[in-house]
Amino acid sequence: MNLSSRQLRAFVALAQEKHFTKAASRCHQTQPAFSALIRSLEDAAGVRLFDRTTRRVELTPEGRLFNESAQRLLNDLDAVLGDIQDHVAKRKGSVAVAALPSLAAGWLPGIYAQFHERYPGVELHLHDALLMPCLDMVRLGAADIAVAAKSGDMNGLHAEPLCEDYFYLVCRDDHPLAQHETVRLAELKGNAIIHLGKGSSIRQSLASHPVLSGLNGFLEVDHLATVTGLVTAGLGISLLPSMTLFQFKHERIRVIPLAPRSRIKRSLYLIRRSDKSLSSAGRAFYELLLSQRGVLAQRNDLNPDTGTIKAADTFPASS
Amino acid sequence: MNLSSRQLRAFVALAQEKHFTKAASRCHQTQPAFSALIRSLEDAAGVRLFDRTTRRVELTPEGRLFNESAQRLLNDLDAVLGDIQDHVAKRKGSVAVAALPSLAAGWLPGIYAQFHERYPGVELHLHDALLMPCLDMVRLGAADIAVAAKSGDMNGLHAEPLCEDYFYLVCRDDHPLAQHETVRLAELKGNAIIHLGKGSSIRQSLASHPVLSGLNGFLEVDHLATVTGLVTAGLGISLLPSMTLFQFKHERIRVIPLAPRSRIKRSLYLIRRSDKSLSSAGRAFYELLLSQRGVLAQRNDLNPDTGTIKAADTFPASS
């Protein structure tokens, strides 16, 4: 047995109007078609739902019974469908993003603001986590999207290249290298390097460079803010990707590009599950991030003409 | 926008099976037809509800959203339709009958028992009321059916003849007429007649007979049981229709048919509103009553061969 929402709507219209012609036009149908629709409903129900003489249309007892529920059924259906439409139109929904701490603090907030202005009804959940937790959250469904680097095991994940994040030397203004326009890795020998923890994707990007493994690395911290403090205090230098440099806006800190031959970079990706599609809101966020790809590429490219780069130049907090 | 229950059922089946071919066969369809059905649902919703590779079928985020409600919507629909089917099949429902007190007490209870045995799920409401209230209850919708006589104003009512109810003389065994086989109205002259109230249909049937208006009628009571008492006490005689005679099973009371030329009767009808149809249960009750028409006609016909009728012979209480 089948029953369509149009039949329900026709029933409700007729129960209210008590007039085939009026109810038919309310349903944008001709009266005979409408009449047939009501009859098909009655056939499906197995009872006459309306008593009709040419002068009066009235509900039968069974019709009254049906009438008590029909409106509610229709409202329920409309509510469910409306809810889905809201999600499709991104008036509702939620997106959970997992991002590396460096991105979660500096670059993403601006994107979030943009997204929230465009889709104020969509809830945003931002998790800042190290690389592996980021990927695991996506795998487990705790996050829809990750903005992170790749790890060895990318099983079940789809990684869309987002940008290349080039590393810079960060040192205090009284450091011997502070006045250089560019710096070669070899010149760093003998300096105390301040490292992030081994779970950090920044650290992992550096680890792959054999040249650096020989450097003194007795300082290892978890947060970029600490690196800022340590560098300002003159305790060492650090190598950090451009997207973290917003943290180093300090008058005594200098940010210096690496020489072309010495360039280090980390690749950042938009990561999602390969077997599950994103929600409408998730897809919108994903595409908003992707649309930033060009902007990011331009910002992060090393420009040989730039000379010494001040932190403020790279990523103004007011995006 | 339209949406059919079959689409809902297909969605639920696929969400559970996660397999087009299996879900299709569960819906008694071929797989391509089922596939098209799902697609039509997705088109209606405006979103893809399932992620399908050739190897896996999974709900999309919007599909999961829909899934939370689809089963409920379907259950609601089935409940409503099932309820109507129950009413059509007379497993549920209610019938309100208004009947003249004489019928409500004597004849109807047996009919009620029959109906209740046949349709135990249907509630029965019996109102005993005088003629006019009976008709008004039907007019107002407080009763579906009335078993009563006609009144002057039968507007908006349909009256189906049910039976003719012939009057009998009721007197005590020591009354001069007690030994007669039949009685002529003229023979009643000079006797004290015990009347029912003016609202009674019995009284109204008698009132139309000019012969009786000359009789002494100083005793007027409301209930038949009182008539029984008065007659037994030797305070008078009464004229009552056969369907009330079950009340006069007393060793000292005699029930005597009226002579053919003196016959008085009241006509009883099944009465319903002419502009509203009966519910399934109501119709069933109506037809059960109609089916009694033959039986009643036989019972109530005056049989000239019967001679003096004892009350016990006419309507045994144990029906």
Place this chain on the structure above:
DNA sequence: CACACTTACGATATTCGTAAGGATT
């Protein structure tokens, strides 16, 4: 290569709108 969903396509069933019919006031 076997399984599983989609596409293609002709046949069937439904639904629609126009026009005529019938009933009621």
Place this chain on the structure above:
DNA sequence: AATCCTTACGAATATCGTAAGTGTG
């Protein structure tokens, strides 16, 4: 005579099942 629901009927639409196509493990 006017109103209003039903019936009749040809046209448009939708749905179905069979068969071929495509993609994945």
